[in-house]
Amino acid sequence: MQRLRARLARSQGSLGRGLLALIARDKLDDDTWDEIEDTLIAADVGVEPTQELVEHLRTRLRVDGVNDPEQARGILREELVSLVDPSLDRTLNAGGAAGAPGVVLVVGVNGTGKTTTVGRIARVLVAEEQTVLLAAADTFRAAAADQLQTWGERVGCETVRGPEGGDPASVAFEAVKRGSDEGLDTVLVDTAGRLHTKSGLMDELGKVKRVIEKQAPVSEVLLVIDATTGQNGLVQARVFSEVVDVTGVVLTKLDGTAKGGIVIAVQRELGVPVKLVGLGEGADDLAPFVPEDFVDALLD
Ligand code: GDP
Numbered sequence: 001m002q003r004l005r006a007r008l009a010r011s012q013g014s015l016g017r018g019l020l021a022l023i024a025r026d027k028l029d030d031d032t033w034d035e036i037e038d039t040l041i042a043a044d045v046g047v048e049p050t051q052e053l054v055e056h057l058r059t060r061l062r063v064d065g066v067n068d069p070e071q072a073r074g075i076l077r078e079e080l081v082s083l084v085d086p087s088l089d090r091t092l093n094a095g096g097a098a099g100a101p102g103v104v105l106v107v108g109v110n111g112t113g114k115t116t117t118v119g120r121i122a123r124v125l126v127a128e129e130q131t132v133l134l135a136a137a138d139t140f141r142a143a144a145a146d147q148l149q150t151w152g153e154r155v156g157c158e159t160v161r162g163p164e165g166g167d168p169a170s171v172a173f174e175a176v177k178r179g180s181d182e183g184l185d186t187v188l189v190d191t192a193g194r195l196h197t198k199s200g201l202m203d204e205l206g207k208v209k210r211v212i213e214k215q216a217p218v219s220e221v222l223l224v225i226d227a228t229t230g231q232n233g234l235v236q237a238r239v240f241s242e243v244v245d246v247t248g249v250v251l252t253k254l255d256g257t258a259k260g261g262i263v264i265a266v267q268r269e270l271g272v273p274v275k276l277v278g279l280g281e282g283a284d285d286l287a288p289f290v291p292e293d294f295v296d297a298l299l300d
Contacts, residue, residue, distance in 0.1 A: 014258050015043045016298035024069040045261030084291040088273035093219040094186045100216035101179035102186045108224035110193040113252035118190045119151030120286035130185040135175030136161040137168040138192035169211040176215045202243045224250045228257045252278030
């Protein structure tokens with residue numbers, strides 16, 4: 001965790017340092033507040049949350065008459081944490097109900113890090129001595145199923161896959177059936193993320209979900225978003241959330257961008273919490289998202 005935090009601080013430090021330098025100025029005039037706004041917008045925080053944060057800071061820094069940088073830092077920390085919303089439940093619901101495995105459906109555009117995320121979640125669950133089965137419901141790219149299977153072999157769980165070009169829903173069905181028959185704890189379903197047309201995506205994901213639900217409730221629908229894609233990632237997020245009921249977000253590649261504000265923008269956009277973050281390409285570079293740690297890394 002320390003290592004991950006250090007990595008996050010390295011990539012996000014410029015945002016935090018920029019804000020700290022601005023609010024520590026002797027005179028917080030309108031130009032300074034404009035600069036603060038620009039810094040937040042440039043870090044992908046989003047317009048509405050930026051305005052909210054600036055309004056709160058203006059009130060508190062003026063009313064409190066803060067000229068002690070440490071105190072100003074404390075106020076900034078509090079306001080950023082509250083913007084990220086520590087009250088949201090960020091538990092990963094991977095466990096099942098009586099007689100049925102937990103089913104985690106992982107969705108998102110190709111290249112965002114879905115397969116990697118499935119592999120990393122499997123690794124964590126296996127380390128907790130959970131029994132896990134992987135489902136390669138991305139049947140359009142043989143390489144995707146191979147990649148998932150390699151993850152499975154690496155972490156010690158099996159992968160259900162179908163013929164190339166086969167029906168993704170039937171792979172999901174078979175995997176969940178096996179999960180039920182064998183009394184497994186969790187089935188992790190990797191899906192195809194071809195954003196060809198919204199109706200195509202809707203048909204495909206909708207069918208996968210319906211077929212799974214014939215046997216077991218879907219315990220979690222995780223939307224994977226690449227943090228480096230900024231506003232484009234938000235547009236994708238909107239489309240996916242219209243197609244399936246997303247219950248949590250995995251924000252990957254936070255190590256590759258200084259625009260950590262996307263965490264705030266995504267939560268606002270979708271109304272669901274960021275549950276996990278990807279902070280590198282390694283097998284253990286997936287971390288639970290903890291608002292306080294995230295903000296501390298920003299301000300480090
Ligand atoms: P998929 O097409 O959505 O299944 O995406 P993949 O899982 O194949 O990942 C695409 C690329 O992103 C791979 O090269 C991964 O190693 C890389 N990747 C995934 N997560 C992260 C992350 O958190 N940080 C970095 N730097 N790279 C990542």
